[in-house]
Each structure stands twice: as C-alpha cells, then as structure tokens.
Amino acid sequence: MKLTKPQREALRMKFGGLCAYCGNPLGDRWHADHFEAVRRNDWGKVPGPPEHPERDRLDNLMPACAPCNIDKHSMKLEDWRGQMERSHDVLHRDNGTYRRMLRYGLVLEARRPIVFHFERSAMRAGA
Template identity: 50%
Template structure:
C-alpha cells in the first residue's frame, strides 16, 4: 500500500469510516468526506480544494458507492428512509417482517466515526 493510502487506512485502523466493517487490504475506497462531485461530462470537479488527504476517509465499497457525492447529512436522511421504502416497495421485506425475521427500530443513523469520537 502506498503512503497516501496507508495514511487514509490508518485514520480508522482499517475500519469503514461509516459502517465500521473491517476493510479488506485491497478493494476499499478512499471517500471524500466533504464531497468534491466529479463532472463526468467534462472531467472537472466541484470543490477541487477538498481533494486532500485530510478530507479522504477509508470506506467500504458499498458505503462509498451509496454515499456517492452527497454531503453526510443528506446521506444520513437517505439511509433513514430505507425502512419506509422497503415497507412501500418490497413484498419480500413485508413478508419477512410479518414472520418475525425483520425487526424495525427507530434508531437514528449513527456512523462509526461518530461512535468512536472522530
């Protein structure tokens, strides 16, 4: 692992900054905590000043791809709404809940870095 990626990895000791899962040695993403939003049509990005090691955090692929270029609070609201979406759109989810396989809670979405004092 190069020095830049090692410095990002070391911020959490190899945990996803968001969900806290153990990251594989290869295949994890460096996420812009404060998004830069790349413009695919012309190769530029918004907020290029945020493209720094200090603003990069280690993330699992699923968290990074789901967060995309959203600010943290927007992403938190999206995640919080998943249970509503599942209840509305998924017959399988509703059936699993009916049979006690799923138990919903009203907990606030809290990210790993928040629980660990970062």
C-alpha cells in the first residue's frame, strides 16, 4: 500500500524512530515491513499476484531498518527468530575465520533467545 506522508511518519514513530526488530535508529532509508507477509518464500520466483493481499494494511506494517527487512524477507516471525538463533551453528559449520577467531578469543559468543525490540517495548509497557 502506498502510505501518505502522515501515515509514514506515524509508522516511523511507532517505536520512537527505532527499528521494530533490532531497535536501532531507523535512519532515512527505513522500510515499511509487512509483519505478516503478503507473499511467502518467493525467493528466486518471478513475483506473481500476492498470496495475501488482505494483509496489505496499515495495522500490519512495522517500521524496519533495511537490513532487518531484507533479512526477514517474507518469513514468519518465528521462522526468522529460529534462523537467527541458529546463526552460531551456521558459523561454526561454515566459517573457518569465525572458528579461528573463537580459538584465539577474538569473539565471544552470546547464545541467548532473540527478543525483538517491539517485544521488549511491550514487556516494558506491561502489555
């Protein structure tokens, strides 16, 4: 959906100008993310008509920084969370530089559940 300037500004400020997911400042090049995707898992396909056009609504949009929006793509939130929580395992398996950095103590792993900024905000608000 095409947002009006006031709608886009209201969305940008939904979490105080921070990305709904990582909590970093949105900056100028932020995206309006469909929380529930209008299309799922369409990597590499020629885009056809949206599978869920009914989800193209203002109340289904989240302000997201470009890296989060691109990384989330059309995934369900829990699938994206799981993918991120498995990142250490992927690095251990696939990345010799990461394994070397661990051996030499150049990086410290913090294995903890992913809690998105909008979830932390809701917890603080007591919702």
